[in-house]
Amino acid sequence: MKSAKIHTFVVLEKYNKFYMAKKTKTVETPIDKRETFVSLGKKFADSADSVSEKLEILYQLQLTDTAIDRLVRLRGELPLxxxxxxxxxxxxxxxxxxxxxxxxxxxxxxxxxxxSIVEGEAMLEKYKAQENQIQNSREYDAINKEIENQDLLIQIAQKRIDEAKNAIVSLKERLEIATEKKTIIEEDLAAKRADLETIVESTAKEEEALMAKRKSCSAQIDERTKIAYDRIRESNSNHLAVVGVYQGNACGGCMHIIPPQRLVEIQSGNKLVICEYCGRILVNKEQ
Ligand SMILES: [Zn+2]
Structure with a gap:
């Protein structure tokens, strides 16, 4: 159950990314190429399936996608x-x-x-023992010089130890701040994940059914029409590619009045009619 949910979620997210992420991209819609409409309509009519059946499938696909869009909106910014x-x-x-x-x-x-200090101190002991057996001033100078050097080395080592200790103090302060921040992020993430999980869980069944319906509708639509459908959907902010007739004579997508001849074609249900203003596919349904 859990993996099915996650799977559905992943599928829906991919779907979401496909449509939503491209919002800002300039999309070349079929309305830019009138001949695409003509050839698309011809292809549509050439097919063995009746045009009205295909229009109905397209309309069902649109209804399904609109329902999926609503679920995606329900999740809002949570996935992001x-x-x-x-x-x-x-x-x-x-x-x-x-x-x-x-x-x-x-x-x-x-x-x-x-x-280094332990080593240096051992050396100092050795030099001090040698000092007692000095025969001449040359040896005395040499030993003294060694002692001085060793003292200096011990001082340097001590200075390095002090510096390292200071560095550790400030590093530990930074560690504390970062750890606190990590805790806050973890708590926030857990809460957001729980919220998302709740939404996903409550809509999982609906989602599964919608995705299955989408798949079955898509399978019945030819590749070319599917591409056109996707393009029209992408190019509209409300993601509607297939719309009905609004108040008997207007496009359900852009509200422009439909010329009477086109209206007749829509009502006949045996021709692919595309709105001349917005490029959406018009079907014989009340919007
Ligand atoms: Zn329109």
Missing amino acids: EVETLEKDLEQIEGKIANINAAIDEQTNAIARGKA
Whole structure:
């Protein structure tokens, strides 16, 4: 059940992306090419299936798509918000991993510094023991110089340890802020996912039925008409490609008055009629 739901959701999201993501793109609609209308209509009529049956299937496809659009709208921005939060979470987790790596590096630097000091102090012990057996001033100068050097090295190591400790303090502050932020994102994401899940769950059955109906309608429509249908749908902000007649004489899509001759053709139901103003397919239905 769960996987079926997710599957439906994925299908619907793909469908949504197909139609909604292209909203801003300039689409070449069949209205730009009148000959496409003519050839499309001819192809439509040439087919073995009766034109009125095909028009009915197109109308059913439109009704199904409109119902799917409504479900997509119901989800609103939630799918996008979930996606954004998932990216934010990934980003903050990357940041936390980087901070932890930097803390490890500084911790290693402290360990190295401490080892240098232990080593340096052992050397100092050795030089101080040698100092007692000095034979001449040349040896004395040489040993003193070594002691001075070793002292300096120990000081440098100590300075590095202090710097690393300071760095760790500020890294831990950053880690704390990032961890808090991560918690907030996780909570937000969980809430949004739950909301989305609720909507998906409550509409899952309806969705499945609509997607099945869409598939069966699509299968009965020839490729060329399907492409034209998709293009008209994409080019209209309300995603209507097939419309009925509004108040007896106007296009149900753009409300322009339909010339009487065209109206007769629509009513006869045996010709593919396209609105001259908006390019939508007109069918003999009340809008
Ligand atoms: Zn129209």
